[in-house]
Amino acid sequence: MRAALFVTCVNDALYPGTGIAVVRLLERLGVGVDFPKAQSCCGQPQYNTGYRHETEPLVRRTARAFAEHEYVVTPSGSCAAMIREHYPRIGRKAAAEGRGNELAEAAATLAPRVYELTEFLVDVLGVTDVGAYFPHTVTYHPSCHGLRGLGLGDRPRRLLAAVKGLDLVELPGAEECCGFGGTFALKNPDVSTAMGTDKITAAAGTGAQVLCGADNSCLAHLDGLLRRADSPLRTLHLAEILAATEEEPLS
Amino acid sequence: MTGTYLGMPAFPAVPDLPAFPAAAREAVRDEVLRANLRHATHTIRDKRARAVAELADWDRLRAAGKAVKDHTLRHLDRYLLQLEEAVTAAGGTVHWAADADEANRIVTELVRATGEREVVKVKSMATQEIGLNEALEAAGIAAYETDLAELIVQLGHDRPSHILVPAIHRNRAEIRDVFRAEMAGWGRPAPEPLGDDPRELAEAARLHLREKFLRAKVAVSGANFMVAETGTMVVLESEGNGRMCLTLPETLISVVGIEKVVPTFRDLEIFLQTLPRSSTAERMNPYTTMWTGLGPSRGADGDGPTAFHLVLLDNGRTDTLADETGRQALRCIRCSACLNVCPVYERAGGHAYGSVYPGPIGAILSPQLRGTRSAIDASLPYASTLCGACYEVCPVAIDIPEVLVHLRERVAQGGPVTRAGVRVTLRPADGHTAERAAMRAARLLLDHPGALRAGERLLARARRLAPRRLPGAGRAWTDSRELPTVAAQSFRDWWDRERSNPR
Ligand code: SF4
Numbered sequence: 216m217r218a219a220l221f222v223t224c225v226n227d228a229l230y231p232g233t234g235i236a237v238v239r240l241l242e243r244l245g246v247g248v249d250f251p252k253a254q255s256c257c258g259q260p261q262y263n264t265g266y267r268h269e270t271e272p273l274v275r276r277t278a279r280a281f282a283e284h285e286y287v288v289t290p291s292g293s294c295a296a297m298i299r300e301h302y303p304r305i306g307r308k309a310a311a312e313g314r315g316n317e318l319a320e321a322a323a324t325l326a327p328r329v330y331e332l333t334e335f336l337v338d339v340l341g342v343t344d345v346g347a348y349f350p351h352t353v354t355y356h357p358s359c360h361g362l363r364g365l366g367l368g369d370r371p372r373r374l375l376a377a378v379k380g381l382d383l384v385e386l387p388g389a390e391e392c393c394g395f396g397g398t399f400a401l402k403n404p405d406v407s408t409a410m411g412t413d414k415i416t417a418a419a420g421t422g423a424q425v426l427c428g429a430d431n432s433c434l435a436h437l438d439g440l441l442r443r444a445d446s447p448l449r450t451l452h453l454a455e456i457l458a459a460t461e462e463e464p465l466s
Numbered sequence: 467m468t469g470t471y472l473g474m475p476a477f478p479a480v481p482d483l484p485a486f487p488a489a490a491r492e493a494v495r496d497e498v499l500r501a502n503l504r505h506a507t508h509t510i511r512d513k514r515a516r517a518v519a520e521l522a523d524w525d526r527l528r529a530a531g532k533a534v535k536d537h538t539l540r541h542l543d544r545y546l547l548q549l550e551e552a553v554t555a556a557g558g559t560v561h562w563a564a565d566a567d568e569a570n571r572i573v574t575e576l577v578r579a580t581g582e583r584e585v586v587k588v589k590s591m592a593t594q595e596i597g598l599n600e601a602l603e604a605a606g607i608a609a610y611e612t613d614l615a616e617l618i619v620q621l622g623h624d625r626p627s628h629i630l631v632p633a634i635h636r637n638r639a640e641i642r643d644v645f646r647a648e649m650a651g652w653g654r655p656a657p658e659p660l661g662d663d664p665r666e667l668a669e670a671a672r673l674h675l676r677e678k679f680l681r682a683k684v685a686v687s688g689a690n691f692m693v694a695e696t697g698t699m700v701v702l703e704s705e706g707n708g709r710m711c712l713t714l715p716e717t718l719i720s721v722v723g724i725e726k727v728v729p730t731f732r733d734l735e736i737f738l739q740t741l742p743r744s745s746t747a748e749r750m751n752p753y754t755t756m757w758t759g760l761g762p763s764r765g766a767d768g769d770g771p772t773a774f775h776l777v778l779l780d781n782g783r784t785d786t787l788a789d790e791t792g793r794q795a796l797r798c799i800r801c802s803a804c805l806n807v808c809p810v811y812e813r814a815g816g817h818a819y820g821s822v823y824p825g826p827i828g829a830i831l832s833p834q835l836r837g838t839r840s841a842i843d844a845s846l847p848y849a850s851t852l853c854g855a856c857y858e859v860c861p862v863a864i865d866i867p868e869v870l871v872h873l874r875e876r877v878a879q880g881g882p883v884t885r886a887g888v889r890v891t892l893r894p895a896d897g898h899t900a901e902r903a904a905m906r907a908a909r910l911l912l913d914h915p916g917a918l919r920a921g922e923r924l925l926a927r928a929r930r931l932a933p934r935r936l937p938g939a940g941r942a943w944t945d946s947r948e949l950p951t952v953a954a955q956s957f958r959d960w961w962d963r964e965r966s967n968p969r
Contacts, residue, residue, distance in 0.1 A: 222957050224912060224918075226957060227922070227956050227957040227958060228922045228925060228952070228953070228956055228957075229950045229951075229952060229953060230950075230953070231953045231955065231956055231957035231959075231960055232953070234957035234960075234961075235957065235960055238961075238965065248965070250961050250965065252915060252958070253915060254915075255912045255913060255915055255918060256908075256912040258909075258912075260905070260908065261905050261908070261909055262871065263852060263871060263874070264874060264878060264901070264905065265847070265871070265873075265874030265875040265876075265877055265878030265879060266875070266878055266879060266902070266905045266906075266909075267875050267879070268879060269905050269906055269909040270909075272909065272913045273909065273912060273913060276913055304868075359851070359852075359853035359854055359855075360854075363853070363854035363855070363857075363858055364854060390855075391809050391855075392809045392851050392853035392855070394809065394851060395851065396850070396851025396852060396853070397851075397852075398848075399848065399850070399851045399852075400942070400943060401939060401940075401942040401943060402487060402848050402942075403486070403487045403490060403810070403848065403849065404487075404942040404943070404945060404946065405487065405490060405491040405494045405495075406487075406490050406494060406810055406813045406814050407851075408946040408947070409494045409500075409813045410809050410810075410813060410851075411947075435950045436947065438948070438950065439943070439946075439947030439948040439949065439950065440946065440947050440948075442947075442948040443946065443947055443948050
């Protein structure tokens with residue numbers, strides 16, 4: 216089987232380790248990985264801030280970049296939700312504004328082929344034990360777009376629970392938003408910080424060494440707060456934990 | 467007709483309030499307020515979840531509620547006329563108010579005609595929306611709130627901060643202090659001594675209010691639902707005070723938003739299940755009062771009011787209805803479930819939203835009813851992380867995040883909108899020029915992978931220079947958070963070195 220990786224702009228520039236982890240993990244599970252170079256950002260920052268027209272070229276670009284792939288895998292719940300939920304909406308609005316059906320069609324053909332990483336592992340590959348090894352105490356924050364937008368349910372937790380050596384502890388108030396929210400973090404910094412502070416306080420209270428998530432944008436916000444507070448707790452993307460093995464442990 | 471909407475904020479009045487982020491900043495720093503809100507919202511949200519989980523057909527009730535409301539809104543003109551006919555046939559009088567001023571004028575004149583100088587009120591969001599109490603006061607008429615929480619707000623010279631629990635931001639000790647200091651000025655003083663036990667506080671309010679109920683000749687109410695086929699008004703409340711307002715006075719004036727109509731009596735079956743569970747986590751509402759005009763037995767035998775007036779309020783609702791995405795906000799049954807689960811509301815408090823409609827529903831309703839011209843209204847669509855918790859709990863399935871993004875677009879890019887029945891094209895709101903340029907620049911960069919890659923390399927090379935605090939807009943991040951550390955090489959560069967493929 217082959218799958219295309221949609222690495223997302225945040226992972227590409229700031230967290231390349233996440234993309235690398237996905238490649239290693241999928242290859243280990245026997246999936247050939249393609250990386251279409253024409254890909255870019257999914258357009259979420261523009262769209263969610265109110266610049267739908269600026270988003271359209273990115274919708275077109277993403278659809279074109281992955282036109283030939285049966286499976287498109289991305290390690291970001293919010294980017295997957297953007298493509299699955301909002302691309303069709305953007306396409307329909309463009310059509311309603313008299314700019315043709317091309318965008319709506321591109322969105323309709325792309326949306327059902329896009330999978331968030333844990334969906335791909337559990338639903339398509341049918342695995343929950345990916346042969347990973349990570350001997351640490353971990354707590355998991357389910358980001359809102361994965362949780363409510365995609366309905367990931369307990370897939371991430373099941374994957375983590377199957378990791379050898381990993382001690383998974385529940386995060387109190389896990390389903391509450393961390394306060395990142397894209398440009399919300401900049402437009403409403405006080406509320407954003409208050410929410411994030413409550414989240415890291417809850418995470419630290421679990422006694423975990425690692426706060427794990429499946430969306431690096433939320434993790435960047437939480438990590439920024441943790442480091443400012445000189446906390447020993449560190450953030451890690453789920454993919455990096457799943458990619459770690461006894462032979463190749465996470466450095 | 468189309469045109470460019472240039473100004474003249476005549477419709478409706480533009481509130482002169484600080485934008486949401488500034489108002490929220492104060493609230494976030496108020497430890498007492500945050501503790502009060504956290505306690506109240508978390509208690510009710512857990513109870514609501516349990517009450518909803520009891521019903522096996524919740525999803526179907528939710529879908530049915532949405533469908534009934536959508537159908538009614540689609541044929542609103544027809545159902546309102548049917549309602550008017552039914553209310554009139556039952557001995558009531560219907561008045562139509564296009565905006566707040568007109569509604570206030572109608573109510574003021576109706577009260578004047580009775581010769582009375584005071585009215586008792588059942589908690590009503592519509593009358594708060596139009597500022598009726600202030601308008602009556604200007605006309606020399608005192609309006610007494612009789613809902614316990616509303617009374618606390620009124621006595622405290624405060625503003626409501628929650629749809630259902632307007633005094634949610636106050637704790638018991640604060641309430642006791644308000645009662646002690648203010649009750650005497652409005653009527654019966656607070657008993658001495660007065661503790662802060664909830665039962666003692668409720669008793670003090672009961673004694674204070676009883677006097678008003680027995681004296682009042684005129685009452686003003688809202689309504690949760692109006693039934694088109696029968697002309698029936700429906701009010702749901704928890705204390706029974708509302709029922710006294712609705713039955714004791716001689717004249718009853720109800721001010722109700724036009725979106726509150728439902729077609730048939732049977733439709734209530736849905737909402738009388740979903741509303742109490744969503745709002746107070748109760749299986750059944752404690753006091754549900756229904757009346758139809760004056761009814762056959764009312765008036766004649768001295769039981770109930772002898773005059774009933776219904777003021778149907780538009781105040782921006784028809785304009786909201788004209789917007790395909792935004793109109794779903796009119797499905798709202800004001801249960802307040804979205805407030806109680808909203809993490810932003812929990813930290814910012816209700817006052818930051820600058821409206822009687824706070825929280826997620828306020829963030830989409832106020833900028834539609836009032837327009838997006840004021841600083842507060844232009845900032846409300848951004849007062850959310852789009853986490854989706856509000857959509858998940860809403861008993862009529864309003865996709866609040868979808869409407870938020872839609873309204874952000876209106877603020878940031880401008881676009882078509884209906885104001886006072888006229889289709890106009892809005893210009894982008896002020897203060898978005900720099901953001902617009904940044905979004906466009908980012909998009910240009912992102913739409914050219916070559917340029918993106920060059921940018922990434924530049925960033926990687928400058929990574930050692932990364933400052934701890936950024937100037938300008940970046941300060942909003944670095945004031946409280948460290949910046950992410952930039953990787954030495956991007957994923958693209960890694961791929962080219964390690965996995966290069968011909969694509
Ligand atoms: S938007 Fe939905 S959840 Fe919020 S108050 Fe209205 S009906 Fe209730």
